[in-house]
Amino acid sequence: MSVKVDAVLCMSCGGCVGVCPSLALELENGIKLVPVDEDCTDCGICERFCPVGAIKVDSQKRRLRER
Amino acid sequence: MNADYDVIVIGAGPGGCHAARIAAEQGMRVLLVEKRPEIGAPKRCGEGLSLGGMKNLGLKPDPKWAMNEIRGASVYAPNGKRISIRYENTIGYVLERKMFDKYLAVQAARAGARVLAKTAVTGLIIKDGFVRGAKLSSFGENYELSSKIVIAADGVESKAARWAGINTTNRLVDIDSGFQYEMVLELEEPDMLELYFGSKVAPRGYVWIFPKGKDTANVGVGIGGREAVPAKKYLDKFIQGHPNLKKGSIIEVNAGGIPVGDPVGKLAANGFMVVGDAAHQVNAIHGGGIHEASIAGMIAGRVAAEAVKKGNVSEKALAGYAREWREKRGKILHKIVKLRQTIEKLSDDDLNMLAENLTGEDLVEFAKGKRFLKLAKILMRRPHLMQAARILI
Known part of the structure; x- marks a missing residue:
């Protein structure tokens, strides 16, 4: 998995959790956004969605498909 | 069947609070949990609610939370x-969600529901194909509580429905x-x-x-x-x-x-219902969700109580929620999704053209899912907008 969350930027809004098709993001206690390693497919959807640009997925590994 | 609660509601936004209150008023033993330390905050909302919407919810504007007319x-x-x-x-009105959601949670508590903030749901208890409770976590303490029905009102980041086998992933x-x-x-x-x-x-x-x-x-x-x-x-x-x-x-x-897509097609499973943002029950043209979640929550709370009283919480027994909601709100919200899809097809020039041809009243009616024919007629007069017009009708 190559999802990196910038905790300084993240607003903990949880939108990325709602778009993640693999249940690979967790908003712990409604506060802390944590990627769940084993389930992530590096699809890049969370990065595309994020309202503040807090998520980065390694561009070499990203597999974003327009859905 | 002995259970710790009749109904566990996940999420104390407008949908969850209404579901919890209505179920409690029907004599249910209800637990309403909110993972955040403060109900109503942080908001993810423009805080608008129409007067008609407020009336539908049986609410009178209170200056404590109805900030501006x-x-x-x-x-x-x-x-x-x-x-x-x-x-x-x-x-x-433009509301203060911090106060509004808390007001709704207080109403739920006064009706007899037990409300717990800073209590997250980390999983569901599923036995024999039925949701039979939730795994909870608060201040590092993990425990399980059984229930006859779980209502998920856990917002855009909802996972509960997906745990229960309902795909709520937002495309x-x-x-x-x-x-x-x-x-x-x-x-x-x-x-x-x-x-x-x-x-x-x-x-x-x-x-x-x-x-x-x-x-x-x-x-x-x-x-x-x-x-x-x-x-x-x-x-x-x-x-x-x-x-x-x-x-x-x-x-x-x-x-x-x-x-802002179509509401989730499946709204219930055995021992389980999903309401509000989690079920994509939102007005797709303005993005408002308070009214939609609340209406869905009220129906779900009542249907949950009826099902528990009858001793049958199967998906079929809970289907009345989806039926009633579709009749009351689902059909209209589906139309409004079509309107959004139509408007998305329009260029800036097209929107400028529409602004010359529409009145403020038209726009108000559009947001209610009405007067689409007028819009379709304007679009159809332009060959390049025929396709957009077809989505509408």
Whole structure:
């Protein structure tokens, strides 16, 4: 998995959790956004969605498909 | 069947609070949990609620949470052309969600529900194909509670429904990416909402100014989920180009996803129901969800109580919730999704053309899922918009 969350930027809004098709993001206690390693497919959807640009997925590994 | 609770409701937003209150009023033993330490905060919301919506929920505007009366709206086309509509009387309110959601939670508690903040659901208890409770976590303490029904009102980040086998994942084409500042600023008309459209301002969405008082407002943007540039950048750019906003102060920052696709097709499973943002029950044209979640929550709470009393909580027994909701709200929301899909097909030039041909009243009716024929007729007069018009009809 190559999802990196910038905790300084993240607003903990949880939108990325709602778009993640693999249940690979967790908003712990409604506060802390944590990627769940084993389930992530590096699809890049969370990065595309994020309202503040807090998520980065390694561009070499990203597999974003327009859905 | 002995259970710790009859109904566990996950999430104390408007949907969850209404479900919990109604079920408790029917004599159910209800637990309402909220993972955040404060119910109603942080908001992910422009906080608008129409007067009609408030009446549907049986609420009377209370100055503790109904902050500002709204009498109309101004909508700006990409070229700056303004369409305004102003009514004599109040047509809606801008709320203080921090107070509103808490008020709803207090009502649920007074009806007999047990409310627990800072209590997260980390999983469901599923036995023999039935949801039979939830795994909870609070201050590092993990425990399980059994229930006859779980109602998931866990918002845009919902996982509970997916654990129960209902796919609520938002596709990027069906979600808007939202960002908002609550600001202190100079307002020319504090009783009017302002909406700005255009691909430069907010591709696939709009910028809103919702006044919360004479000199405070929620200033936000929603853009399509597939846009490469983050929503925050669009809002910052808009503010920099706006003389009054540029000088304003920022007193709160919000972000969030707004489900604007069709509501989830399956709303119940054995021992389980899903309501609100989690079920994509949102008005897709303005993105408002308070009214929709609340209506769904009330129906779900009542159907849950009936099912528990009858001793049958199967998916079939809970299907009455989906049936009633579709009749009351689902059909109209589906129409409104079509309207959004139509408008998304329009270029800035097309939107400018519409602004010349539509009245403020038309726009108000569109947001209610009405008067689509007029829009379709205007679109059909232009060959390149035939396809967009077809989505509508």
